[in-house]
Amino acid sequence: MRQIKLARNILLGIEDLLLHKLRSFLTTLGIVFGVGSVVAMLSVGEGASKEAMDQIRKLGSNNIIVNSIKSVEEESTSTTHSHLAIYGLTYEDCARVAETFKAIRQTAPVKLIRKEGRLGERAMELRVVGTSPVWFDLVQRPIVAGRVLIASDDNERAPAAVLTEHGARKLLAAENTIGQSLKIGGDRFEIVGIVKSESGLAGNIQIPDQEVDVYIPINVARSYFGDIMARMTSGSFEREMVELHQMIVQVDSTEDVEPTAKGIEDMLKRFHKKQDYLVSVPLALLRQAEATKRTFNIVLGSIAGISLLVGGIGIMNIMLASVTERTREIGIRRAIGAKRRQIISQFLIETVVLSIIGGLIGIGLGVLVPFLITYFSDMPTVITAASIVLPLVISFGVGIIFGLYPAIRAAKVDPIVALRHE
Amino acid sequence: MIRQAESNSGVEIIKLEEARKIYWMGSSEVKALAGVTLSFKRGSFWAIMGPSGSGKSTMMNVLGCLDRLSSGRYILEGQDVSTLEDDSLSEMRLRHLGFIFQSFNLIPQLSVQRNIELPLYYLGWEAESSAERARELAGKVGLGDRLHHRPSELSGGQMQRVAIARALANDPQIIFADEPTGNLDTATGKEILALLTELNGQGKTIIMVTHEMDVAAYAKQRLHMLDGVVDRIEGGD
Ligand SMILES: Nc1ncnc2c1ncn2[C@@H]1O[C@H](COP(=O)(O)OP(=O)(O)OP(=O)(O)O)[C@@H](O)[C@H]1O
Ligand SMILES: [Mg+2]
Numbered sequence: 279m280r281q282i283k284l285a286r287n288i289l290l291g292i293e294d295l296l297l298h299k300l301r302s303f304l305t306t307l308g309i310v311f312g313v314g315s316v317v318a319m320l321s322v323g324e325g326a327s328k329e330a331m332d333q334i335r336k337l338g339s340n341n342i343i344v345n346s347i348k349s350v351e352e353e354s355t356s357t358t359h360s361h362l363a364i365y366g367l368t369y370e371d372c373a374r375v376a377e378t379f380k381a382i383r384q385t386a387p388v389k390l391i392r393k394e395g396r397l398g399e400r401a402m403e404l405r406v407v408g409t410s411p412v413w414f415d416l417v418q419r420p421i422v423a424g425r426v427l428i429a430s431d432d433n434e435r436a437p438a439a440v441l442t443e444h445g446a447r448k449l450l451a452a453e454n455t456i457g458q459s460l461k462i463g464g465d466r467f468e469i470v471g472i473v474k475s476e477s478g479l480a481g482n483i484q485i486p487d488q489e490v491d492v493y494i495p496i497n498v499a500r501s502y503f504g505d506i507m508a509r510m511t512s513g514s515f516e517r518e519m520v521e522l523h524q525m526i527v528q529v530d531s532t533e534d535v536e537p538t539a540k541g542i543e544d545m546l547k548r549f550h551k552k553q554d555y556l557v558s559v560p561l562a563l564l565r566q567a568e569a570t571k572r573t574f575n576i577v578l579g580s581i582a583g584i585s586l587l588v589g590g591i592g593i594m595n596i597m598l599a600s601v602t603e604r605t606r607e608i609g610i611r612r613a614i615g616a617k618r619r620q621i622i623s624q625f626l627i628e629t630v631v632l633s634i635i636g637g638l639i640g641i642g643l644g645v646l647v648p649f650l651i652t653y654f655s656d657m658p659t660v661i662t663a664a665s666i667v668l669p670l671v672i673s674f675g676v677g678i679i680f681g682l683y684p685a686i687r688a689a690k691v692d693p694i695v696a697l698r699h700e
Numbered sequence: 701m702i703r704q705a706e707s708n709s710g711v712e713i714i715k716l717e718e719a720r721k722i723y724w725m726g727s728s729e730v731k732a733l734a735g736v737t738l739s740f741k742r743g744s745f746w747a748i749m750g751p752s753g754s755g756k757s758t759m760m761n762v763l764g765c766l767d768r769l770s771s772g773r774y775i776l777e778g779q780d781v782s783t784l785e786d787d788s789l790s791e792m793r794l795r796h797l798g799f800i801f802q803s804f805n806l807i808p809q810l811s812v813q814r815n816i817e818l819p820l821y822y823l824g825w826e827a828e829s830s831a832e833r834a835r836e837l838a839g840k841v842g843l844g845d846r847l848h849h850r851p852s853e854l855s856g857g858q859m860q861r862v863a864i865a866r867a868l869a870n871d872p873q874i875i876f877a878d879e880p881t882g883n884l885d886t887a888t889g890k891e892i893l894a895l896l897t898e899l900n901g902q903g904k905t906i907i908m909v910t911h912e913m914d915v916a917a918y919a920k921q922r923l924h925m926l927d928g929v930v931d932r933i934e935g936g937d
Contacts, residue, residue, distance in 0.1 A: 286827065297809050610805045613766060614819050615794025615870070617787050693766050697805060 291627040295635075305596040306636030308589025309676060313637045313669040316582040317644025317661075320668075322651065323578060325659035327571040334567060337560035341416060342527040342539045344375075346520055349552040362506070365554035367522040367546075369500075374549075375527065375542055381534035386413035387496055388524035391503050395492060396461040397449045397469075404445070404492050406462055408499025414473070416526045422446075424456040424471030431470075432495040437502075439467035444475035445490040460492065465502050467494060535561045586672060589636070590680035597629050597684035601691075608688050609696025618689040625688045629681025630674060637673025641666055712775075713873060713905050714740040714763060719772035721758050721928075732758035734928035735772070740907065740921075742873070745900040747916035748909045750925030756909045757878065759925065763907060764797055764876045765789045777873065794822055798867030802879035804859040806851040812838060812862050813847040819870040830869075837865040841895065857888035864895060875899065877908040881915055893918045 295302040337343065346366025369387070376385040389408035394401060414426040422443050431438040439460050446455065459466045475491070508517045529538050536559065543557045601608070608621055645666075648659035721733040732755045740746055748756050761767035762774060765781060766789075774782045781792055799805075806815045813834045820830035838844050841861040843854075851859055860880060867875055877896065881889030897918055900906050910916050922934040 283824070294809065606805070607807050610807055611818070611822075612790070613764075613793065613799050613805075614866075615790050615797075615822050617790045617822075620822065694761050697801065 287623065287627050288631060291624070291631045294628060295632060301596065302632060302635075305593055306589075306632055306639065308592035309586070309633050309636030309673055310589075310640040310643065312582065312585035312589040313640025313673055314643035314647070315585060316578070316669050316672070317641050317665055318647040319578050319581070320665035321644070321648040321659045321661045322657070323571070323574050324662060324665065325648070325652075325657065327567060327574070328660050329658050330567045331564065334560050334564045336417070337563075338416060338418070338526075338528065339561045339564055340529055340532060340535060341560055342529065342535060342542060343558050343560065344525040344527070344542060344546070345556045345558070346523050347554055347556050349554040362517045362519060364519040365552065366520040367525055367555055369521050371546065371549065372522060372525050375525065375545065378545065379529075379538050379541055381529045381531075381538050382527055383530050384412045384416060384528045386410050386416050386526045387522045388413065388526065389496055389499050389521070390523040391499060391507060393463045393503070395449070395490075397455070397458070400450050402448060402490060404462060404490050406499060406503070407491055407493045408496040408503075409493060410496050413493070413526065416528050419473040422472040422474055424469070426471055426473060427493060427495055432497050435498050435501060436495065437465065437467040437498055438470045438495060440471045440473055440493040441469060442473055442475035442491045445492060446472045448490045462492065462494070463503065467492075532561060535559055582672075586676055590633070590676040593629060593633055593636075593676070594680040594684060597625065597681060598687065600628075601625065601684050601688045604688075605691055605696045608691045609693045612691070612693035613697060621689040621691075622685040625685035626678065626681045629684065630677030633673045633677035633680075634670070637670050640673070641669055644669070711742045712739045713742040713777060714738075714907075715773075715775040716762075717773040717775070719762065719774060720770050721755075721762060721767070722770040731928045733762070733769070736928075736930055738923070738930060738933075740905065742905055743900070743903055745897070745906045745918070745920040746908065747919035747922045748907065748925060749911070749916055749922060750931065754925040755928040756925055758928075760876055760878055760907070760909055764799060765792045794819065794870060796873050798870065798872035798875040800860070800863050800867050800875065800877040800880045802882040804851070804856070804863045804883070806859055806862055806866075808851055811848050811850060812843060812854070815851065815862055816865045816869055818866060823870060833869060834865075837868055838862075840868075841865045855888075856884050857891060860884060860888075860892050861895070864892070864899075868899070872904070874905045874907065877906065879909055879911070881910070881912075889915065 344367060348363065348365055367387075372385060372387045376382060386409055391406040391408065393404055393406050395404035395406075409427070410432055411427040411429055419426070419442075424440075426440055427438060430436065439462070441449065441455075441460075449455075449460075455469055456471065458469055460469050461467070473493075505521050506517060506519045527538070527542065529535055539557050539559045539562075546555050546557070611621060611624075645661055648661060651657050652659050716736050716738050719733050719736040720731065723730040723732055734755075736755075736759070748759060750756050758767070762769055763776075765776070765784075768789075769782050772782065773780055776792065777796060779792075781789065784792070793799075807818070810818070813831065816834040816837055817825075817830045820833060825833075835844065835847065838847055841864055843858060843861055843865070846854065846858065846862075851862065854862065860883075875896070880896070881892055884892060893915065896906055896908070900920070906919075908915075908919060916922050920935055924931040924933070
C-alpha cells in the first residue's frame with residue numbers, strides 16, 4: 279500500500295517534470311556530467327590498476343626476485359673489442375641465500391641462454407631457460423600438455439625440455455609433439471610438456487617467457503652450454519660470463535618478504551664488489567600500486583565531489599525558483615488540506631527523481647566513454663558494479679540533500695499569502 | 701441526503717466567541733477582528749458583507765481554518781479548533797471544508813480531472829475511485845466533456861465550475877466562497893450562484909464573501925462587518 283502510494287507520488291513528480299522537459303533536462307546536466315565523469319574515471323582507473331596489480335600478483339606476493347644486471351662500470355667498458363664481461367649472481371649466491379634465511383621456503387635459479395632450436399623442419403632462435411623444477415611452483419604456470427620438469431630431470435641431467443604455449447605455436451608443435459626431440463644448439467632434448475605462457479611487463483621485472491622459451495633443467499643447461507655466452511652486437515663481438523640471470527625466492531609468509539629481501543640485499547652486497555644485481559619485491563610493487571590507486575581515488579573523489587556539489591547546487595537553484603514560481607499552487611494544495619510534510623515530499627520527490635534521472639544518464643555516458651576508450655586505444659577499462667551503484671547512491675543523496683532546503687521552503691509557504699500571490 | 705440535512709439543520713455548525721485577530725504593523729496594532737461573537741447554523745447560506753478593510757477576508761480565513769485567532773474561541777462542528785496545530789487544521793480543511801475563490805485557483809498544469817481529484821489524493825483515495833468521483837462531479841457541474849482539458853482552455857465560468865467540483869470532492873459540510881463571482885460577468889455569475897443555491901438546497905452550509913448587494917441577495921442570511929466587528933445581521937437569528 280505504502281509502496282503503491284510512493285510509486286504514484288513518483289509518477290506525479292515525473293509528470294510535473296515532463297511539463298518542463300527542457301528545463302528539467304538542463305537542470306540535470308550538472309549531475310549528468312558529474313556522475314558521468316565519476317563512472318568514466320573509476321573505470322579507467324580501475325582498468326589501469328587492475329592490469330598492474332594482476333601482473334604484480336602473478337609474480338607472487340610472497341616472492342622475492344633477484345636479477346643479474348650489468349653494472350654501470352661494466353656497461354662502459356664492454357664496448358672494448360672481445361672483452362669478457364663477468365657479472366651477476368652465482369650458483370654460490372643461490373645456495374648461500376637458500377641456506378641462510380630460515381623464512382625461505384623455495385629458491386629457483388634461472389639461467390638464460392640464446393640458442394638456435396630446431397624441431398623437425400622448423401628452426402628459430404630460442405631463449406633457453408635453465409631452471410629447477412621449483413620454478414614452476416613459484417610462477418604458477420599451468421600445464422597444457424605433458425608435464426613440467428621434475429627433480430629427477432635435474433638430478434640425472436636428463437635432456438628434458440618444456441615449451442610454452444606461445445613457443446610451441448611458433449615451432450608448430452602440438453600435443454603430439456610431446457616425446458619428439460628438439461635440437462638446441464647441437465644437442466638433442468626430449469619435449470616432455472607444454473605450459474601456458476604469460477606475457478607482459480610488471481613494473482621493471484620482465485617475466486622470462488615472452489619469447490620462444492624452452493625450459494630445461496639448470497644442471498643440464500650448465501653442463502651443456504657453460505656460463506660464457508657470446509653474441510654479436512652492432513658489429514662488435516661481445517662475451518659475457520653470467521652464472522645465473524635470475525633467482526626467484528619464495529618465503530613462508532607475507533611478513534617475511536621485506537626483511538628477507540633486505541637480508542638478501544645485505545648479503546649480496548658483502549659478496550659482490552659491484553652492484554650487479556637487483557632485488558625486487560613484487561609485494562612492494564603491489565603496495566606501491568595500491569598506494570597510487572588510493573591517491574588516484576582521493577583525487578578522483580575530490581573532482582567527483584566538486585562536480586556533484588556544483589550539480590547539486592544547480593538543482594537546488596532551479597528547485598528554489600520552481601518553489602517561488604509555484605507558490606500559488608502550494609497555497610492551493612495547502613488550502614485543500616495538504617500537510618506540510620506532504621508538500622515537502624512532493625518537492626523532495628521531484629528533486630530526487632531529477633537527480634536520479636541525471637545520474638542514470640550520467641552512468642550511461644560514463645559507461646560509453648570507457649567503452650570507446652577501450653575500443654579505440656586498447657587501454658583496459660573495468661566497469662565494476664560499484665562504479666555504477668555508487669554514483670546512483672550519490673545522485674540519490676544529492677537529490678535528498680539539495681532538495682531538502684527548497685522543499686522546506688515550499689512547506690513554509692503561508693497559504694493565505696500564497697493564495698493572494700499573483 | 702436532503703432529509704438528513706433538514707433533520708440536522710438548526711444545529712450550530714460554526715461558533716465564534718470573542719474572536720480577535722490582531723496584526724502588528726511595526727508598533728501599531730491593527731484589529732482585523734475586534735471581538736466577534738456569532739454562530740452559523742447547519743444548512744445556512746451566509747453572505748458576509750462590509751466595506752474594504754472591515755475584516756471579511758480575515759474572518760473567512762479564520763473560519764476556513766487557514767488562520768488562527770489571536771484570542772477568543774472558534775468551535776467548528778462542536779470541536780474547539782482555536783488551539784489546533786497546523787497539521788490538525790490541515791486535517792479539518794481536508795475532511796470538512798471546501799473552498800471557492802474569486803480567482804478560481806486551479807492548478808494550471810493539471811487537467812480538470814486532476815484538479816478535481818486533488819482533495820481525494822490527499823485523502824488517500826485509490827486512483828480509480830477518485831477518477832470515478834471526479835467524472836461524477838464534473839458531470840454534476842456540467843463539465844463532463846472537459847475532463848482532460850487544462851484550466852487555460854476553459855472560460856472563467858467553466859473554471860469556477862471546476863473549482864466548485866473540486867470543493868465538493870471531499871463532500872464537505874461547509875463551503876467557503878470568497879467573492880466567487882468577482883471575476884465573472886453577470887450572466888455567468890448568476891449560473892454560479894444558482895449552483896451554490898442548489899448545493900445549499902442539498903444541505904451544504906455556504907459562507908460567501910461579497911461586495912455586491914445582488915450577489916448577497918442569493919444568500920439566506922447576511923452579516924455586515926464594520927471595523928472588525930459585526931455591524932448587523934439580516935435574515936439570521
Ligand atoms: N497580513 C496582514 N498584516 C497586517 N494587516 C493585515 C493583514 N491582513 C489584513 N490586515 C488588515 O486587517 C484589516 C482587515 O483586512 P481584511 O483583508 O480582512 O479586509 P476585507 O474586509 O477582506 O477587505 P477587502 O474587501 O478589501 O478584501 C485591514 O485593515 C487590513 O489592512
Ligand atoms: Mg478581502
